[in-house]
Amino acid sequence: VAYRLAFIGFGTVGQGLAEILLDKREALRSQYGFEWEVVAISDITKGAVYSEKGLDLSGVLSVLQKTGRLDGYSEGIKGWDSLKTIRETNADVIIEVTFTNIETAEPALSHVKTALSLGKHVVTSNKGPAALALEELTNLAKEKGVFFKFEGAVMSGTPLISVGLNGLAGSEIQEIRGILNGTTNYILTEMEKGKTYEEALREAQRLGYAEAVPDADVEGWDALAKILILANALMKANLKVKDVEREGITKITPSDIEEARREGKRWKLIARAQREGGKVTAQVRPQALPLEDPLAQVMGVTNALTFRTDLLGGVTVIGPGAGRKETGFALLTDLLEIHRYLSHGSRS
Amino acid sequence: VAYRLAFIGFGTVGQGLAEILLDKREALRSQYGFEWEVVAISDITKGAVYSEKGLDLSGVLSVLQKTGRLDGYSEGIKGWDSLKTIRETNADVIIEVTFTNIETAEPALSHVKTALSLGKHVVTSNKGPAALALEELTNLAKEKGVFFKFEGAVMSGTPLISVGLNGLAGSEIQEIRGILNGTTNYILTEMEKGKTYEEALREAQRLGYAEAVPDADVEGWDALAKILILANALMKANLKVKDVEREGITKITPSDIEEARREGKRWKLIARAQREGGKVTAQVRPQALPLEDPLAQVMGVTNALTFRTDLLGGVTVIGPGAGRKETGFALLTDLLEIHRYLSHGSRS
Numbered sequence: 001v002a003y004r005l006a007f008i009g010f011g012t013v014g015q016g017l018a019e020i021l022l023d024k025r026e027a028l029r030s031q032y033g034f035e036w037e038v039v040a041i042s043d044i045t046k047g048a049v050y051s052e053k054g055l056d057l058s059g060v061l062s063v064l065q066k067t068g069r070l071d072g073y074s075e076g077i078k079g080w081d082s083l084k085t086i087r088e089t090n091a092d093v094i095i096e097v098t099f100t101n102i103e104t105a106e107p108a109l110s111h112v113k114t115a116l117s118l119g120k121h122v123v124t125s126n127k128g129p130a131a132l133a134l135e136e137l138t139n140l141a142k143e144k145g146v147f148f149k150f151e152g153a154v155m156s157g158t159p160l161i162s163v164g165l166n167g168l169a170g171s172e173i174q175e176i177r178g179i180l181n182g183t184t185n186y187i188l189t190e191m192e193k194g195k196t197y198e199e200a201l202r203e204a205q206r207l208g209y210a211e212a213v214p215d216a217d218v219e220g221w222d223a224l225a226k227i228l229i230l231a232n233a234l235m236k237a238n239l240k241v242k243d244v245e246r247e248g249i250t251k252i253t254p255s256d257i258e259e260a261r262r263e264g265k266r267w268k269l270i271a272r273a274q275r276e277g278g279k280v281t282a283q284v285r286p287q288a289l290p291l292e293d294p295l296a297q298v299m300g301v302t303n304a305l306t307f308r309t310d311l312l313g314g315v316t317v318i319g320p321g322a323g324r325k326e327t328g329f330a331l332l333t334d335l336l337e338i339h340r341y342l343s344h345g346s347r348s
Numbered sequence: 349v350a351y352r353l354a355f356i357g358f359g360t361v362g363q364g365l366a367e368i369l370l371d372k373r374e375a376l377r378s379q380y381g382f383e384w385e386v387v388a389i390s391d392i393t394k395g396a397v398y399s400e401k402g403l404d405l406s407g408v409l410s411v412l413q414k415t416g417r418l419d420g421y422s423e424g425i426k427g428w429d430s431l432k433t434i435r436e437t438n439a440d441v442i443i444e445v446t447f448t449n450i451e452t453a454e455p456a457l458s459h460v461k462t463a464l465s466l467g468k469h470v471v472t473s474n475k476g477p478a479a480l481a482l483e484e485l486t487n488l489a490k491e492k493g494v495f496f497k498f499e500g501a502v503m504s505g506t507p508l509i510s511v512g513l514n515g516l517a518g519s520e521i522q523e524i525r526g527i528l529n530g531t532t533n534y535i536l537t538e539m540e541k542g543k544t545y546e547e548a549l550r551e552a553q554r555l556g557y558a559e560a561v562p563d564a565d566v567e568g569w570d571a572l573a574k575i576l577i578l579a580n581a582l583m584k585a586n587l588k589v590k591d592v593e594r595e596g597i598t599k600i601t602p603s604d605i606e607e608a609r610r611e612g613k614r615w616k617l618i619a620r621a622q623r624e625g626g627k628v629t630a631q632v633r634p635q636a637l638p639l640e641d642p643l644a645q646v647m648g649v650t651n652a653l654t655f656r657t658d659l660l661g662g663v664t665v666i667g668p669g670a671g672r673k674e675t676g677f678a679l680l681t682d683l684l685e686i687h688r689y690l691s692h693g694s695r696s
Contacts, residue, residue, distance in 0.1 A: 020659065024518065032517065157660045159515025166514065166688070167507025169380065170372065170680040294666055297645045311368065311677040312505045312668060318642055319663035329659040332518040340514070341692045 002035035003335070004054070006091030008082045008111050009098035010043040010070065013125050013152070015061070016328025017095065022058055024332075034339045042085040044098070047071035050080055052090045082107065086114045093338070095331060096124035102216075102225050102241065105132040116140045116148060123334040125152030125327050127225040132241070134232045147338045150233075152330025154180065154226045155303045158319030159333065164234035164307065171309035173234050175274040178305030179298050180226040182321045183209045183217035184249050184269040188286075189299045191257050192266065197250065209301060219248035220284040223271040227282050230305075231273035237280035239273075245283040252286055260288040266296045294318075351683065352402070354388035354439030356430045356459050357446035358418065361473050361500070362389075363409070364676025365443065370406055372680075382687045390433040392446070395419035398428055400438045430455065434462045441686070443679060444472035450564075450573050450589065453480040464488045464496060471682040473500030473675050475573040480589070482580045495686045498581075500678025502528065502574045503651045506667030507681065512582035512655065519657035521582050523622040526653030527646050528574040530669045531557045531565035532597050532617040536634075537647045539605050540614065545598065557649060567596035568632040571619040575630050578653075579621035585628035587621075593631040600634055608636040614644045642666075 105128030303321030385402030453476030651669030
């Protein structure tokens with residue numbers, strides 16, 4: 001039986017997943033026994049299309065490419081908004097890939113709650129719901145016997161949530177410490193090559209790594225959302241946004257960089273959560289790390305995280321932290337994990 | 349219901365797992381719903397003990413510590429050998445932790461085959477069976493509806509098999525490249541500090557990192573077994589020992605080290621498998637890596653592996669590669685993975 005997927009939001013990441021699903025259709029079937037149909041796509045600016053028998057996804061993508069819209073596609077029902085799509089289509093997995101809102105998590109939070117309440121699995125790369133309402137959503141999913149998966153919310157397809165929840169299961173994670181924002185790491189890397197902060201930021205903007213208003217990255221909000229997700233998902237911290245100390249990289253000067261270099265150190269924007277005396281606290285702030293620290297060697301837009309556990313010492317995972325294909329892939333790994341559990345017994 | 353465990357072999361790693369199981373009994377129950385009894389332990393030199401109702405594991409450990417033997421324990425049936433223990437006890441999970449034999453994989457291979465044939469799950473850190481007979485054992489496990497798990501065979505508890513099979517599921521792994529032997533990496537690290545090969549080897553022996561006859565490490569056999577496991581498990585390569593090119597580190601001289609340093613490089617014993625033209629090949633050999641390579645920064649006994657995939661670029665995992673607690677923990681993560689699948693629906 002094929003999973004019936006509905007995309008809520010269909011920007012870069014959603015389209016990235018769609019392309020991967022099409023490219024890998026045969027491999028997913030033969031290697032994992034995973035089959036899929038996309039029954040609905042609803043995007044607030046591009047329109048919406050639904051067919052209970054499944055859309056011709058490559059047809060939809062090609063219409064989208066030509067017209068910029070989904071409702072130019074010849075078949076199916078048009079115009080259903082996100083909540084109607086979640087409620088009234090026959091989708092059994094909702095792929096929530098709308099924009100992140102770190103203040104209210106909306107509209108994604110309503111999308112996720114509605115889907116889980118109706119007994120539909122949710123797979124998302126949206127940071128909002130996982131950062132602001134993880135416990136509630138996890139409990140709701142459990143109650144309804146479905147999955148809420150969010151691997152792509154932290155380091156795109158680089159497996160972090162799955163390493164923390166599964167690979168390190170049985171150990172107690174005492175500290176997580178990482179470079180969770182590629183834009184700021186790129187800026188710091190360029191400053192080390194001699195640029196000022198402003199020059200490096202402009203270069204990051206030119207390359208599409210930083211937004212015109214770069215605050216979400218350079219003021220540490222993006223890293224904050226991610227450490228919040230990790231602390232709450234992997235360390236059962238139940239922290240809120242206001243509990244996380246936050247300082248960005250905007251005050252770092254070329255002379256700070258130079259002074260660190262003389263001391264054999266390198267500035268990084270470090271997101272960290274640690275358990276001390278039974279309590280988990282978290283911070284995002286620039287730190288000058290000694291070069292022997294594996295995180296100090298992570299340059300450019302690459303991300304990395306070190307887990308410190310009671311049984312294993314330090315384990316570091318380094319990989320891409322963003323990207324159309326990379327984040328689309330994160331959603332696929334979540335779909336495949338759901339499939340592994342649901343198909344257990346007939347697994348290959 | 350509690351899993352009924354039998355240890356086949358009870359050296360450092362088996363005792364490491366036993367200690368972890370005792371320390372974490374309550375946490376495993378409350379966090380994962382995982383309960384266990386050890387019903388049997390059979391070791392070729394320490395004797396054997398079996399009780400169908402479960403042994404008092406801390407009592408057995410304390411007798412072992414005092415007497416060096418298992419059969420001094422006051423209760424239970426004594427003297428059953430490994431195969432009788434696998435066949436005739438009521439264990440439903442066999443923990444195979446006898447010594448690695450890279451030529452025939454015996455006696456571990458017979459242990460694993462017997463257990464799987466009888467419908468018992470197998471969890472092992474033994475490299476032999478996974479390196480020499482992975483396809484056969486995987487098929488046998490599938491046919492019998494049980495699990496064959498071997499996370500600890502490659503990088504102790506550092507999650508590699510689970511990252512490759514689960515975290516990266518859906519991507520095609522095109523290359524794996526890593527430092528899979530801590531002893532040789534320690535020796536190369538010490539040589540960089542100015543020691544000769546012989547001095548560094550003696551130091552490694554003094555610290556217990558290298559054996560009196562160090563060939564398994566320094567000639568690359570240990571790394572070969574591990575890359576074979578990874579290539580066959582994660583890249584469906586079906587390679588044999590003889591298919592893997594192998595060169596150790598015994599010919600590396602201080603002047604090689606110095607020359608590499610002048611070129612901004614560092615010698616590492618690299619185990620590698622890559623897919624080219626549909627065919628997977630593998631090698632173990634020393635290479636001078638540029639310092640920008642994440643593997644070049646991995647010093648001492650630490651291990652690391654870089655996965656290169658079609659969808660994600662490079663993902664590197666760095667962590668411990670050996671150790672009593674670390675490898676014992678690998679066995680625990682395998683037990684918990686089995687439990688996650690078997691208990692799906694009632695998972696917490």
